[in-house]
Amino acid sequence: MTSASDPHGRVPASAQGRNPWLVLIVLCLGFFMILLDTTIVNIAIPNMIDELHATLDQILWVINAYILAYAVLLITAGRLGDLFGPKRLFIIGLIVFTIASAACGLAQTPNQLIFFRVVQGVGGALLTPQTLSMLTIIFPPAKRGAAFGIWGAVAGVATIAGPTLGGWLVTYYSWRWIFFVNVPVGILTLILAFVLMPDIHINVRHRLDWLGTGLATLGLFLVCFGLIEGQSHDWGKVWGPITIPMIIVLGVVVLAIFMWQQYAQRAKEPLVPFEIFRDRNYSLMNFVVAGISFGMLGLFLPLVIYLQSVLGLTALQAGLTLAPMSVISMFVAPVAGRLSDRFGGKWILFSGLTLWTVGLSIVLASVHPDSTRWHLLPGLLVAGFGLGMTFAPLQTIAMLNVAPRLAGAASGMITTTRQLGAVIGSAAVGALLQAQLSKTLTTTATANAAALPEQYRSQFVEGFSDAASKGLEVGAGQTGAALPSGLPAQVLQAITALAQKTFHEAFTSAMRNTLVLPLIVLGMAALTVLLVRRKPVK
Structure with a gap:
C-alpha cells in the first residue's frame, strides 16, 4: 500500500x-x-x-x-x-x-x-x-x-x-x-x-456521512425518476394523487435539505x-x-x-x-x-x-x-x-x-x-x-390532404391528429397514423405514400425546432x- x-x-x-x-x-x-x-x-x-x-x-x-x-x-x-x-x-x-x-x-x-x-x-x-x-x-x-x-x-x-x-x-x-x-x-x-x-x-x-449519503441518494433518485418517467406519464399522475411534478419538487426539496445538512457539517467531514x-x-x-x-x-x-x-x-x-x-x-x-x-x-x-x-x-x-x-x-x-x-x-x-x-x-x-x-x-x-410533433403533424397533414380526393381528406387529417394526441411510436418505417380500413388498393397506396411524406416532413420540422x-x-x-x-x- x-x-x-x-x-x-x-x-x-x-x-x-x-x-x-x-x-x-x-x-x-x-x-x-x-x-x-x-x-x-x-x-x-x-x-x-x-x-x-x-x-x-x-x-x-x-x-x-x-x-x-x-x-x-x-x-x-x-x-x-x-x-x-x-x-x-x-x-x-x-x-x-x-x-x-x-x-x-x-x-x-x-x-x-x-x-x-x-x-x-x-x-x-x-x-x-x-x-x-x-x-x-x-x-x-x-x-x-x-x-x-x-x-x-x-x-x-x-x-x-x-x-x-x-x-x-x-x-x-x-x-x-x-x-x-x-x-x-x-x-x-x-x-x-x-x-x-x-x-x-x-x-x-x-x-x-451516512445521513448525507441517504439524503443525496433519495433526492437524486426522485429527481431522476421524475425526469425519466415524466414523458411516459404525460407529466401527470403516477400513483393515485401523486404526480410527476410532485415527485420532482420533493426531490429538489430533499436535495436542498442535503445541501443545508452538508453546510452545517462543513467543519466535520461532509x-x-x-x-x-x-x-x-x-x-x-x-x-x-x-x-x-x-x-x-x-x-x-x-x-x-x-x-x-x-x-x-x-x-x-x-x-x-x-x-x-x-x-x-x-x-x-x-x-x-x-x-x-x-x-x-x-x-x-x-x-x-x-x-x-x-x-x-x-x-x-x-x-x-x-x-x-x-x-x-x-x-x-x-x-x-x-x-x-x-x-x-x-x-x-x-x-x-x-x-x-x-x-x-x-x-x-x-x-x-x-x-x-x-x-x-x-x-x-x-x-x-413530442410537443413539436403534435403541432407539426396536424399542420402538415392538413396541407398535404389537398392532394387526396375530398372524401378522404378529413379521415387523413384526423388520423394524424389522433396519433399526435396519443403519442407517437417513431420507429423505422413509421407513417405517423393509422390508415382507414377498407380502402381500394390504388387509394390505399396513394394515402400510404402521402402519409409517409407527411410524417417525414413533420418530424424534420419538429426536429429542427427542437434542436x-x-x-x-x-x-x-x-x-x-x-x-x-x-x-x-x-
Missing part, C-alpha cells in the same frame, strides 16, 4: 513504483465499458422486444434503470474511494459490473434484465469516480492535461460508438452480445488492475466538501459539463430517430453515420490535452465548445426530408473537432487545484453533474420533440468558459 506524507495529501508518481501511463490504460478500459453501456442498449430495443416479449415500457426501464442507479450513487462512490482507496473501489466496481453484464446477457424475462441492469449501474457508479481521482493523484499538474486528453478521447468515443458497435452486434449476432462483450474486457481489465494499479491511501482519516467549490474554475466546470451532456444527449435522441425513421437507415448504418465524429474526436482529444498543459485549457475549451456548436448548427441546416447521410457529414466533422477539444481541457481546469485528498469527492460530484445533465437533456428534448434548445445550452456553456481564471492557484 502506498500512503502520502504530504500535508495536502499529494502522492507523487515516483513514489508509487508504477508507470502512470500504464495505469491510465487500465482506467480507460474500465471507463470505456461503463460509458459504452449508457448508449449501446438503445439500438437493440426492437430485437429485445421481440425475443423477450416485452412491452415498450419495460424496455425503456432496461435503459433507465442503469442510468438511475448510476447517477444516484456517484457522489457516494467518490467518497468511498477517498475512504478505502480508489484501487479497491475500482476493482469492486469492475467485478460487480462484469458479473452483472453476464447476467444481463443470460436474462430470460424483462424483469430479470431490469434487475441486472440496476446491478450494472451500481458497479459502474463504484468504478467511474475512481478513474478521475486516480488520474489526479498519480499525474503531476504539468502532465495531467495529456492524461485527461486520453481519458477524454475514451469518453467521447465510448459515448458515440455505442450505437455503432451495438448496431453491428445486433445485426450479426444477438442483443445478448451487447452485454456478453463486456465479460472478456472486464476480466482483462481486472487482471491488469491487480498488477498495475498502485494501492494508494491518503494519510488522512475519513469517515462516511459527503460533498464545500471547500472544493471555493475554486471558481471547479464550480464553473460543473455547469459546463452539465451543458455538454445536455447538448450531446439532446442531439442524439432526435438525430438517431431521424436517421432510421426518415432516411430509412438500418441500426448499423445509423451508427456508422455518427462514427466520423467519434473518430475525429478520438485523435483531437490527446492533442488538446497536451496543448492544455502548455497554454492552459481556457481558450482550447472555449474553441472546442464553439466549434461543436457551429458543427451542430451545420447539421441542423443540412436536415431535410430528402437529405442523405452524406449531407450531414461536414457538420459532424466540425462537431467532432469541437468535441475532441472539450473533455481534456475541461477536466484539467476542473481538477487542477483540487487536493488529492478530495479528488474522489470532486470527481464523484462532477461525474454526477455530467449524468444529471444527460438525464435532463434527454427528458427536456424528448418532451419538446435549437441544446444549441442554446451549448452556447451558454461556451460563454461560461470566459469566466475561468487562467492563473492556477498555488
Whole structure:
C-alpha cells in the first residue's frame, strides 16, 4: 500500500513504483465499458422486444434503470474511494459490473434484465469516480492535461460508438452480445488492475456521512425518476394523487435539505466538501459539463430517430453515420490535452465548445426530408473537432487545484453533474420533440390532404391528429397514423405514400425546432468558459 506524507495529501508518481501511463490504460478500459453501456442498449430495443416479449415500457426501464442507479450513487462512490482507496473501489466496481453484464446477457424475462441492469449501474457508479481521482493523484499538474486528453478521447468515443458497435452486434449476432462483450474486457481489465494499479491511501482519516449519503441518494433518485418517467406519464399522475411534478419538487426539496445538512457539517467531514467549490474554475466546470451532456444527449435522441425513421437507415448504418465524429474526436482529444498543459485549457475549451456548436448548427441546416447521410457529414466533422477539444481541457481546469485528498469527492460530484445533465437533456428534448410533433403533424397533414380526393381528406387529417394526441411510436418505417380500413388498393397506396411524406416532413420540422434548445445550452456553456481564471492557484 502506498500512503502520502504530504500535508495536502499529494502522492507523487515516483513514489508509487508504477508507470502512470500504464495505469491510465487500465482506467480507460474500465471507463470505456461503463460509458459504452449508457448508449449501446438503445439500438437493440426492437430485437429485445421481440425475443423477450416485452412491452415498450419495460424496455425503456432496461435503459433507465442503469442510468438511475448510476447517477444516484456517484457522489457516494467518490467518497468511498477517498475512504478505502480508489484501487479497491475500482476493482469492486469492475467485478460487480462484469458479473452483472453476464447476467444481463443470460436474462430470460424483462424483469430479470431490469434487475441486472440496476446491478450494472451500481458497479459502474463504484468504478467511474475512481478513474478521475486516480488520474489526479498519480499525474503531476504539468502532465495531467495529456492524461485527461486520453481519458477524454475514451469518453467521447465510448459515448458515440455505442450505437455503432451495438448496431453491428445486433445485426450479426444477438442483443445478448451487447452485454456478453463486456465479460472478456472486464476480466482483462481486472487482471491488469491487480498488477498495475498502485494501492494508494491518503494519510488522512475519513469517515462516511451516512445521513448525507441517504439524503443525496433519495433526492437524486426522485429527481431522476421524475425526469425519466415524466414523458411516459404525460407529466401527470403516477400513483393515485401523486404526480410527476410532485415527485420532482420533493426531490429538489430533499436535495436542498442535503445541501443545508452538508453546510452545517462543513467543519466535520461532509459527503460533498464545500471547500472544493471555493475554486471558481471547479464550480464553473460543473455547469459546463452539465451543458455538454445536455447538448450531446439532446442531439442524439432526435438525430438517431431521424436517421432510421426518415432516411430509412438500418441500426448499423445509423451508427456508422455518427462514427466520423467519434473518430475525429478520438485523435483531437490527446492533442488538446497536451496543448492544455502548455497554454492552459481556457481558450482550447472555449474553441472546442464553439466549434461543436457551429458543427451542430451545420447539421441542423443540412436536415431535410430528402437529405442523405452524406449531407450531414461536414457538420459532424466540425462537431467532432469541437468535441475532441472539450473533455481534456475541461477536466484539467476542473481538477487542477483540487487536493488529492478530495479528488474522489470532486470527481464523484462532477461525474454526477455530467449524468444529471444527460438525464435532463434527454427528458427536456424528448418532451419538446413530442410537443413539436403534435403541432407539426396536424399542420402538415392538413396541407398535404389537398392532394387526396375530398372524401378522404378529413379521415387523413384526423388520423394524424389522433396519433399526435396519443403519442407517437417513431420507429423505422413509421407513417405517423393509422390508415382507414377498407380502402381500394390504388387509394390505399396513394394515402400510404402521402402519409409517409407527411410524417417525414413533420418530424424534420419538429426536429429542427427542437434542436435549437441544446444549441442554446451549448452556447451558454461556451460563454461560461470566459469566466475561468487562467492563473492556477498555488
